[in-house]
Amino acid sequence: MSFNQWLSQRIEKTKQAGLYRELRTMSTAPQPKMIVNGTQQIVFSSNNYLGIANDPIVMEKALKTLEEFGMGSSGSRLTTGNTEWHEMLENRIASFKRKEAALLFSSGYLANIGVLSSLPEKGDVLLSDQLNHASIIDGCRLSKAETVIYKHSDMSNLEEKLIETQTYTRRFIVTDGVFSMDGSIAPLDDIMKLSERYDAYVIVDDAHATGVLGERGRGTSELFGVSPDVVIGTLSKAVGVEGGFVTGSRVLIDFLINHARTFIFQTSLPPVSCGAAYAAFDIIEKRQELRERLHRQINVIKGTLESMGFTVYGQGTPIIPVIIGDTEKSVRFSKKLEENGIYAPAIRPPTVPEGESRIRLTVTATHNDSHIEHLLASFEEIGRELEII
Numbered sequence: 144m145s146f147n148q149w150l151s152q153r154i155e156k157t158k159q160a161g162l163y164r165e166l167r168t169m170s171t172a173p174q175p176k177m178i179v180n181g182t183q184q185i186v187f188s189s190n191n192y193l194g195i196a197n198d199p200i201v202m203e204k205a206l207k208t209l210e211e212f213g214m215g216s217s218g219s220r221l222t223t224g225n226t227e228w229h230e231m232l233e234n235r236i237a238s239f240k241r242k243e244a245a246l247l248f249s250s251g252y253l254a255n256i257g258v259l260s261s262l263p264e265k266g267d268v269l270l271s272d273q274l275n276h277a278s279i280i281d282g283c284r285l286s287k288a289e290t291v292i293y294k295h296s297d298m299s300n301l302e303e304k305l306i307e308t309q310t311y312t313r314r315f316i317v318t319d320g321v322f323s324m325d326g327s328i329a330p331l332d333d334i335m336k337l338s339e340r341y342d343a344y345v346i347v348d349d350a351h352a353t354g355v356l357g358e359r360g361r362g363t364s365e366l367f368g369v370s371p372d373v374v375i376g377t378l379s380k381a382v383g384v385e386g387g388f389v390t391g392s393r394v395l396i397d398f399l400i401n402h403a404r405t406f407i408f409q410t411s412l413p414p415v416s417c418g419a420a421y422a423a424f425d426i427i428e429k430r431q432e433l434r435e436r437l438h439r440q441i442n443v444i445k446g447t448l449e450s451m452g453f454t455v456y457g458q459g460t461p462i463i464p465v466i467i468g469d470t471e472k473s474v475r476f477s478k479k480l481e482e483n484g485i486y487a488p489a490i491r492p493p494t495v496p497e498g499e500s501r502i503r504l505t506v507t508a509t510h511n512d513s514h515i516e517h518l519l520a521s522f523e524e525i526g527r528e529l530e531i532i
């Protein structure tokens with residue numbers, strides 16, 4: 144069998160299982176209305192939660208940095224790729240997150256891999272939430288420590304696992320701050336209490352919480368008034384740019400500079416991204432009205448869909464998953480939404496558990512009332528047609 148025949152057979156199996164994925168082409172900037180595959184759609188699947196990706200102040204800063212520093216950074220941070228913009232942004236992120244220091248990575252994915260593959264040692268154990276993001280799962284796989292999974296946000300199960308793992312040298316609890324497919328928030332206050340009682344360290348991936356949760360958008364730490372040992376984040380969601388970061392103590396950052404392979408062996412972020420992200424943090428901190436508007440939209444959408452009879456997950460975050468159940472029906476639902484001018488993809492196994500296929504809506508501060516009214520009316524119509532409500 145030829146190489147391509149072998150791959151085609153495997154793809155065919157994916158298709159038969161209804162799990163085939165295809166790319167869509169966006170022909171416009173990330174706004175609520177975009178041209179998707181040639182047709183205009185109201186997009187309810189963007190991570191640009193505060194609309195910063197094309198904010199004029201951020202774009203102006205990007206252009207200025209681009210003129211000064213050019214496009215690529217030309218090397219890893221430890222060779223020629225460390226500019227003043229990288230250091231300024233790290234200081235900005237550290238002060239925003241109320242931590243001693245921060246370190247940039249090329250993406251949130253690589254930040255998770257870098258931390259989890261370098262920090263725990265052989266003889267340690269990682270206690271990982273069942274619904275953690277793929278980058279945490281992959282980081283655990285690359286770690287020399289063992290991994291034990293606890294039930295999603297189930298504190299008595301986590302406590303049981305902490306008791307069972309007392310013979311390990313060190314325990315690390317690792318969790319998403321906001322779970323990317325469920326929109327739920329990790330009970331960080333309880334996790335911190337358990338970590339103190341059982342002498343464990345806590346690592347939180349605040350990818351979807353940064354800019355969104357807490358009064359100033361500092362994330363789950365601000366929301367719960369706690370300070371985990373390691374807080375990871377991305378610049379690609381509410382910050383509206385690209386890149387990842389880790390925050391914590393100065394010694395943690397020194398350690399990662401010396402041991403995190405995804406930091407050491409990677410070309411650094413382009414300075415233009417650092418300049419843009421720097422400006423974005425000012426918006427996040429100062430423009431509270433964007434966050435307030437976002438949370439109003441979340442409440443309207445979730446509340447209305449629930450009152451229509453839909454099962455809606457999520458806990459006051461911009462991720463609003465509407466459970467359809469059957470995979471094929473979810474895909475049909477998403478197609479019908481698209482025919483109505485709404486882009487909201489179906490999320491299927493293995494990304495979510497079998498029988499829990501869903502339409503994963505995300506809302507942004509830039510959606511207006513008429514976008515939301517159209518979304519809700521379409522959900523009601525399609526929900527009745529497919530006998531979901």
Ligand SMILES: Cc1ncc(COP(=O)(O)O)c(C=O)c1O
Pocket residue numbers: 250251252253255276278319321322323348350351377378379386387
């Ligand atoms: C929880 C979580 N962590 C990490 C990432 C990866 O971040 P990035 O897109 O910056 O690689 C994502 C999403 O992409 C995510 O949802």
